[in-house]
Amino acid sequence: MSSLSATIQDVFNEPGCGKNATKSEAERKKGCTKQLQPGGAAGGCAFDGAKIALQPFTDVAHLVHGPIACEGNSWDNRGAASSGSDLWRRSFTTDINETDIVFGGEKRLYKAIREIIEKYDPPAIFVYQTCVPAMIGDDINAVCKAAATKFGKPVIPINSPGFVGPKNLGNKLAGEALLEHVIGTEEPDYTTPYDINIIGEYNLSGEFWQVKPLLDELGIRILSCISGDGKYRELAYSHRAKAAMMVCSKAMINVARKMEERYGIPFFEGSFYGIQDSSDSLREIARMLIERGAPAELMDRTEAVIAREEAKAGAAIERFKPRFKDKKVLLITGGVKSWSVVAALQEAGLEIVGTSVKKSTKEDKERIKELMGQDAHMIEDMTPREMYKMLKDAKADIMLSGGKSQFVALKAAMPWLDINQERSHAYMGYIGMVELMEEIEKALYNPMWEQLRKPAPWDAGSVSWQARAMAQMDAKAAEIAADPALAEATRRAKKICFCKTVDLGTIEDAISAHGLTTVDGVKERTNASGGCGACKGRVEDILAAQPVPVVLQAAE
Numbered sequence: 001m002s003s004l005s006a007t008i009q010d011v012f013n014e015p016g017c018g019k020n021a022t023k024s025e026a027e028r029k030k031g032c033t034k035q036l037q038p039g040g041a042a043g044g045c046a047f048d049g050a051k052i053a054l055q056p057f058t059d060v061a062h063l064v065h066g067p068i069a070c071e072g073n074s075w076d077n078r079g080a081a082s083s084g085s086d087l088w089r090r091s092f093t094t095d096i097n098e099t100d101i102v103f104g105g106e107k108r109l110y111k112a113i114r115e116i117i118e119k120y121d122p123p124a125i126f127v128y129q130t131c132v133p134a135m136i137g138d139d140i141n142a143v144c145k146a147a148a149t150k151f152g153k154p155v156i157p158i159n160s161p162g163f164v165g166p167k168n169l170g171n172k173l174a175g176e177a178l179l180e181h182v183i184g185t186e187e188p189d190y191t192t193p194y195d196i197n198i199i200g201e202y203n204l205s206g207e208f209w210q211v212k213p214l215l216d217e218l219g220i221r222i223l224s225c226i227s228g229d230g231k232y233r234e235l236a237y238s239h240r241a242k243a244a245m246m247v248c249s250k251a252m253i254n255v256a257r258k259m260e261e262r263y264g265i266p267f268f269e270g271s272f273y274g275i276q277d278s279s280d281s282l283r284e285i286a287r288m289l290i291e292r293g294a295p296a297e298l299m300d301r302t303e304a305v306i307a308r309e310e311a312k313a314g315a316a317i318e319r320f321k322p323r324f325k326d327k328k329v330l331l332i333t334g335g336v337k338s339w340s341v342v343a344a345l346q347e348a349g350l351e352i353v354g355t356s357v358k359k360s361t362k363e364d365k366e367r368i369k370e371l372m373g374q375d376a377h378m379i380e381d382m383t384p385r386e387m388y389k390m391l392k393d394a395k396a397d398i399m400l401s402g403g404k405s406q407f408v409a410l411k412a413a414m415p416w417l418d419i420n421q422e423r424s425h426a427y428m429g430y431i432g433m434v435e436l437m438e439e440i441e442k443a444l445y446n447p448m449w450e451q452l453r454k455p456a457p458w459d460a461g462s463v464s465w466q467a468r469a470m471a472q473m474d475a476k477a478a479e480i481a482a483d484p485a486l487a488e489a490t491r492r493a494k495k496i497c498f499c500k501t502v503d504l505g506t507i508e509d510a511i512s513a514h515g516l517t518t519v520d521g522v523k524e525r526t527n528a529s530g531g532c533g534a535c536k537g538r539v540e541d542i543l544a545a546q547p548v549p550v551v552l553q554a555a556e
Helices: 004-012 025-030 046-054 068-074 098-103 106-120 131-136 140-151 167-181 212-217 232-236 249-263 275-291 297-318 342-347 362-372 384-392 403-411 429-444 448-452 465-482 484-492 504-514 519-526 536-545
Strands: 061-065 125-129 155-158 195-201 221-227 243-246 267-269 328-332 351-356 398-401 416-418 495-497
Touching: 004 167, 046 061, 046 068, 046 125, 046 167, 046 249, 061 068, 061 106, 098 131, 106 125, 106 140, 125 140, 140 155, 155 167, 167 249, 195 249, 212 221, 212 297, 221 232, 243 249, 243 275, 249 267, 275 297, 275 342, 275 429, 297 342, 297 429, 328 342, 328 384, 342 351, 342 429, 384 403, 384 465, 398 403, 398 429, 403 416, 416 429, 465 484, 484 504, 495 504, 495 536, 504 519, 504 536, 519 536
Parallel strands: 061 125, 125 155, 195 221, 195 243, 243 267, 328 351, 328 398, 398 416
Antiparallel strands: none
16 A cells, blocks of 8 residues: 555656646656645645545445534535435534544544444445644554454545645545555456446536436446446446546546556547537447447447437527527637537537637647637636626627636626536536527526616716726726837736746747747746646747748858
């Protein structure tokens, strides 16, 4: 059993990680040595990430070892849906207090495990380490091992105290616990050539149930879903699958890669979010299963299902076109969502005025250009003020984003729809895209917006605060436009690398002074992309925009 620090280092060295892949060989060996900054876990600590990743296992008792606030903060933080057991909906915590901090909380943890087994008799218990017991030295590995021996039940330690890093690290630490203690510990009753694993899918709002009937129709068996609506035993024998689909690589790429390495299960990264994505993923699943021994006729049946579902979804979306004529959408999300819903929105007659690419890869950006044209408005990092101005200037009629941006839309008195993980509606697969169109229509034509835009009685005859804010923004923009020197200074001051606080001007000066042509060269001279690596794409765009140097031929 490896130590927590060794496990973290192993996760940071993950070769399948997109950020790790952008580093040089020497940097990759160092791992991710960037020190955490105060507030770095805001929006989700490592414990929170581990709980998010594993709580959708429905028949497992999830026991949080720590103060009650940790369980209170993490319970029900994702809208995962389940069929069957609802044990995962129970809140179990050791609720350690000041006395436990002085004398240790290991006995309290052992008693809590015993009480859960006596009252609920679950197939397994997941024990989550949090900051306080980790700092006082509680050894949850030893307690879990002793309890498992005593009670004859799997008791799995999840070592992910919040202080070790952010939410995404916690996702991967949860995956490491599954690899070390669960996967491969049981055998299925039988196997088929159609067995697959779905990794990094959490069944938010029950959306995976919109796709599962198609897989069932094709005879494709989901051996294990890690972890949406998952069961402990299915997880334990997931090593017998023939292929795997990775849905969220940021969360569990280490699980998919190590299962391929240990058990020979090939995987691909796909998505059921969007009509074209859904079709592509079904084809890839069929292709991989055929390569692993499934009958070749599976592909013909898959194509027939795809043709039928695309036709049904297309016909359903057709009726929205008159309602969506001349309507514009601002898409503030990231990753594959930055382009995967664009085609469906365009098919319904909506115009995309911009899509954020903050978490998108170079490949994602190329897909956006394919769909929206080479002049597509790709937003790297739009400030709330800029979002507000775009909405108020009627450059967009509705904003699709996550919950963090909703208040900007509400202040602008413009429709907003949640398409991130906190949403209440399921938008996965062909059915999901039709449901997305229905929700957009409801938001656009809700009569409340007309009422909300009317000035309040006390604002009648006076200038509203919104108008004053817009006037200030317009005045600032006019000042910059009227002064070329100020405009250039503003352009050069734009932050490119947030980790190392490197601006555009510094990078351009380094490129010009040293003739730089690669990201590594820019990193060596400016330290840009020397942190998390997320700005690598921005640096590449800057390099591509530089004028081609003219080489003069010497006179002979």
